Amino acid sequence: MLGAGLKASIFRTPFRLTNSNRSADFVELLPYQRALRDFLKTADPAVWDWFARERRSAKHADNVRFELLKSTYRLERETQPGLYDAAEEVAAAFQITAPLTIYQAQSPEGHNASLAYVSGEVHLVLHGPICERLTPLETRGLVGHELGHYCLWSGWNGELLATADMLLAYLNDPHVHPAHLASHRLFQLYNEIYCDRCALLATGDVNTVVAMLVKVTSGVGDVSAEAYLRQAEEIFARADASTEGLTHPEAFIRARAVHLWAEQGVACNETIARMIEGRPGIDALDLLEQTRVARCTRQIFDLLLRHPWFRTELVLAHAQLFFPDYEPTRKPIDEGQLAREIRVEPDSLRDYYCFILLDLLSADRDQDEPAVAAVLLVAERIGVKSRFIELSRQELKLRKTQLERVDRLKEQIVSDADRAAVEAP
DSSP states (O other), rough: HHHHHHHHSSSSSSEEOTTTTTOEEOOOOHHHHHHHHHHHHHHHHHHHHHHHHOOOHHHHHHHHHHHHHEEEEEEOOTHHHHHHHHHHHHHTTTHHHOOOEEESSSOSSSSSEEEEEEEEEEEEEEESSHHHSSHHHHHHHHHHHHHHHHHHHHSGHHHHHHHHHHHHHHTTTOOOOHHHHHHHHHHHHEEEEHHHHHHHHSOOOOHHHHHHHHHHHHHHHSOOOOHHHHHHHHHHOOHHHHHHHHSOOOHHHHHHHHHHHHHHHGGGGHHHHHHOOOOOGGOOHHHHHHHHHHHHHHHHHHHTTTTTTOHHHHHHHHHHHHHHOOOOOOOOOOOOHHHHHHHOOOOOHHHHHHHHHHHHHHSSSSOOOHHHHHHHHHHTTTTHHHHHHHHHHHOOOOOHHHHHHHHHHHHHHHHHHHHHHHEEE
């Protein structure tokens, strides 16, 4: 059953269903879903406003209905009363009042279900003889998962649907940026984690949801959820695994995620983020990670350019290639937090920060020993000094003895340069 205190922790965020559905308290969005939605709203407000305003058209709804007529067999309540009763019971629990229709796909793809989204209508599609494979309670979990997708698109004033449509529009651009691809992937993965939580609410039992997930993804007919959860824990005992899935996380990640949520509520979100996001390298950053790395880069500029003697026209011009509005700031910088973030970065990003330092050092060829000392001091404080020294000898051909002497005296050299700048007429 649900872990102790779970209901108190999950029924918090107001969940607004549109299209004549009642409002309800429902499952909280995961932090990534909220953050990506908020980023898109502020990063490109004009485009966001268009997608938020331009709901999927009546023509789109007609196309979905027509495609369902062509590709499925529509199940009637008279022939499947038990299935309809179970699905409508879950819908009522989720406070969904939209009319519900169930279909059987004519071209089965494994054992699964999907949602064909139309605003104000629930169209649930079964793939393969899934109801023969699942117990009645597992079927409730499957229905709960798919209705979770409906809740995502219909709730929060349609903002999650606008997020999905906006990301899809970016992907359709032939010049799409890798960060948009990464964001779209993570958004889909988190949506599945969210909907697995809806499956748990529909059943009230972790083992039922885990068994349903394993049956759907593996085709196995007889599943021990307890054994599979132990198997998942074995994986994480050996390595800090993260998903490689494109649209759905692997079953062992989903099983562990729903189990953690049942036990811990939203306190598990940080652990789940590590399973879903991992630590992407510089070539795989999504929009949110790209923004974070840009913030760290700007803080590195600030740490060096707060020295007036380092802030030459050439160095400032170089910084403005990254941030056109860049101006040195006197605001304090949390060097400890910056170091903690960089310390856990993958090697490709740590190298990136080293090259940022190298670029600042070489942007003005007239810079002398104090500049080397200042860069070494920052490299040490953010935790990349040894790698920076290695790269600086390769890229700038700095002598080992020169670097060692400046490194040993760097704090005094920087202090003397600062004092000289203050005393200069």
